[in-house]
């Protein structure tokens with residue numbers, strides 16, 4: 001099994017190091033590919049600053065990844081992507097600055113759900129406090145309408161502005177540790193997830209298996225949870241393993257755990273980007289993750 005990760009953040013958005021340091025770590029871990037997916041610039045309102053990065057930083061990012069492609073050519077495959085939010089009327093993978101970026105692939109995500117009364121967008125994935133505040137002020141503490149709104153946005157993205165990869169499908173559970181807000185067993189919750197998986201299957205998109213919850217937040221489940229992955233596998237939805245690295249040491253973090261879990265669920269292959277196209281690579285034993293972070297809790 002060859003190692004690759006396509007979900008990586010650098011100092012161009014909210015990651016901690018320059019892109020080249022991730023390439024060096026990828027070489028160190030004998031990886032075959034390293035894909036960059038910094039957060040794309042979002043302009044919610046011309047009177048507010050850009051979120052994540054400015055258009056100037058975007059062009060610097062794109063040139064830096066191009067430079068690395070050339071500099072490390074023949075040693076490792078380097079790919080130029082972006083994690084692109086979907087916010088109705090604000091941004092999607094079809095926005096002009098995204099289409100013009102000449103990307104190898106896009107990772108689509110929902111991190112913002114609606115707005116506070118002040119007009120400020122609600123970034124629900126930041127802190128437990130921020131989650132509680134948005135839940136109260138925007139959704140009147142009605143967790144069902146909040147969760148339903150989140151998944152309806154994911155479906156809208158999938159149907160209207162499909163990315164190549166759907167990132168962390170059930171990120172809305174991030175602040176739900178210990179079932180604080182809802183149970184994943186609840187019928188209404190499972191219905192939302194199932195409808196969303198159906199939309200992904202219909203659109204033929206890749207479902208990301210994101211290990212960040214596991215190695216960074218000590219959660220038992222990845223994004224999405226195992227029961228969701230099991231269903232996705234039954235339906236033949238292609239999957240893709242990603243660490244959502246924000247520093248070089250995280251480039252394969254949780255991969256040993258992720259691969260063993262997917263193997264256990266009977267997932268036959270992982271979709272990887274090779275020579276400029278997506279192909280299926282059989283998921284085989286043994287897995288050898290060198291210096292893998294976040295594996296110590298496992299076994």
Ligand SMILES: [Zn+2]
Pocket residue numbers: 083109111167168
């Ligand atoms: Zn994300």
Ligand SMILES: [Zn+2]
Pocket residue numbers: 007009083244
């Ligand atoms: Zn990310």
